Amino acid sequence: MKLEDIYKELKEYLNNKIFDIIIFGSITRGKENPSDIDILIIFKEFDKKIYEELVKRYHVTSVKLDNLYSLGPIFFEILSDGYSVKLNKRLYNIFEYKSKKELTIEIKANNSKRKIFYYYLNGRKDRNKKGILEEFNGSIISYKPLIIRIPLENSDKFIRYLIDFCKRYQINLHIDEKSVLYGYKKIHNYNIDIEEINKNGSNKETNL
DSSP: OOHHHHHHHHGGGOOTTEEEEEEESGGGGTOSSOSOOEEEEEESSOOHHHHHHHHTTSEEEEEEGGGGGGGTHHHHHHHHHOEETTTTEEHHHHTTOEEEEEEEEEEEOOHHHHHHHHHHHHEEGGGTEEOHHHHTTOEEEEETTEEEEEEHHHHHHHHHHHHHHHHHTTOEEEEEEEEEEEOEEEETTEEEEHHHHHHTOOEEEEEO
């Protein structure tokens, strides 16, 4: 199921009791056919019938509009990669901040394999060949350690490609992931300090 299909289905559930439905999680980061699809229902007034219908098909979190900030760590994830069904937009486009995945990458390989790895990342101008970074609109912000930033919606696919490449060339790979937000915006008349939110973001590790 694609994000567009989920959006079309969920918009039929919007009514005067629901402020919005937010799609978030791996489906909004580019993962194809995830086992679970996460949604947040923001109620103005609880609607038991709709809640019970949606919980059969989705992994549902629900909250009253006035209690958004009671969500804890999941609030960071929703801000990072959430997609508004009501407005048909990503939250970071609505609230004018940027959301990226910051990857700290460590590889263990000989010089020959390291060279191949960086060709894969950056491409080869002498062969007019694009690298995976350009393909996914990523950028290197540091070489020692190697730190890459990727738009959140491309991050799952980028990591999957990187893992597959390293398996093929027998390169040991370690990735620390962190979602990072950039910007400052009032949301529902609350001042959201993005730097403070970033401190509460969760990290994830991948080893190969």
